[in-house]
Amino acid sequence: MAYSDKVIDHYSNPRNVGTLDKAKTNVGTGLVGAPECGDVMRLQIEVDENQVITDAKFKTFGCGSAIASSSLATEWLKGKTVDEALAIDNMDIVEELALPPVKIHCSVLAEDAIKSAINDYRVKNGLPALELASSHH
């Protein structure tokens, strides 16, 4: 199976690889997937007082599509408000990266990682956690 040019680009030049200080209250961390499944994504967001995501970082253990999905997600997150970030759908990632059907789970994981990071941020700041839509699974 051949990878799309965009997947190869994100894999070869991943954006925003790194780690934010998870102890900070304005940093939300999402860790999703499992080593047994061959995919683990950690996605982090840093949010300012206006609910705008000023920074996003990821680290991913997984195939090229998983790495590309999380790299793309961090690119999209920066500059968005938390509410706007919640609207990112896994199918947007599928479309942008031209993921084949067998790789759709990579985009689902990236969406889960975004939501999980936002929830971590919300809980840290006294907001109730949002229910994660697991309809894709």
Added chain:
Amino acid sequence: MLTLPIYLDNNATTPLDPRVLDAMLPYMTKMFGNAASRNHAFGWQAEEAVDYAREQIASLINCSPKEIIFTSGATESDNLAIKGVFEMYASKGNHIITATTEHKAVLDTCKHIEKLGGKVTYLHVNEEGLIDLQELEAAITDKTILISLMYANNEVGVIQPVREISRIAKKHGVLFFTDGTQAVGKIPVDVEADGIDIMAFSAHKMYGPKGVGAMYVRRKNPRVKVTAQMDGGGHERGMRSGTLNVPGIVGLGKACELAKQEMESDTARISAMRNRLEKELLTIEESYVNGSREHRLPHVSNISFKYVEGEGLMMGVKDLAVSSGSACTSASLEPSYVLKALGLSDDLAHSSLRFGLSRFTTDEEVDYAINHVKEAVSKLREMSPLWEMFKEGIDLNSIEWAEH
């Protein structure tokens, strides 16, 4: 001059040796006869070529040319051996013993046998990939008709104790079939000394063409028969009908002849390169060889690079053609069943690469591969949350992972 990508997937298939191609070519054009045509020169020529190939093959595995049955490849030979014995020896029993690390061509055939009402015992292997001989003997019942255990494994290259297995089979009057696909032409295989009753093998794993293979079927002590699985002209002593693939058979014969001549020198050179590759790659932190290193084919190395996912790693080593135990594309997301049978955890199985060298592999290619893999592993670990946790001393088993 180094040409990229570098082919290191020789357990999947090998390139055709140019000398094999040269031997085959005349049988595709001028000498196109049907080996079963008994009444003209075209047929005689083809038959002669087939007979010569039988001798070349027989000489490699130390059997009589009459004991060679030509097939389309090892998968067909596996099917024919197991299903053919199951039918032929139905009055004696219906129990087959095999192992969990066998090739799918054997395992799926055994599943088929179970659907037909047969009983199959799947032996487990230890962490080295070897079966337990006592367990094998204990599994034999008065209904056992066949022991089907591969000579050498396709994923990790582990060689089973074939002689001990055949001794047990003989003691209990059970036939011993071995899938020799990865072993024949690579290491000395002697059906007499090894006590093999039936063996499957293929041309394209030993520098021959695709689409042709053979089955060795013992004619004496005991005389073994298998029921044909394809009806037709009764070729190959009635065990395998169908017009013989003469150019393919000539290619298989030539490949066997070359293997016999060059095995010793090939093995010395290839194993030295494999050992160097392995030694260098093991300098990478948290890397492990899968399967026995002692009882192993000389050209294979299966290594797990912990905290890096195999498919991602394959994309990182884009200049190398290798295989991974990770099957991220499959619907189940299940990694290699062979590595799991060796007791590897799923994450280590997902982190594996299989390197298979050949007689055409060069030192220069090995050097390139070593550096390429080292760089890719290092780059991917920089990106891996698991590596970061490991470096921080976090026990990954202490984390409650959200399975998906």
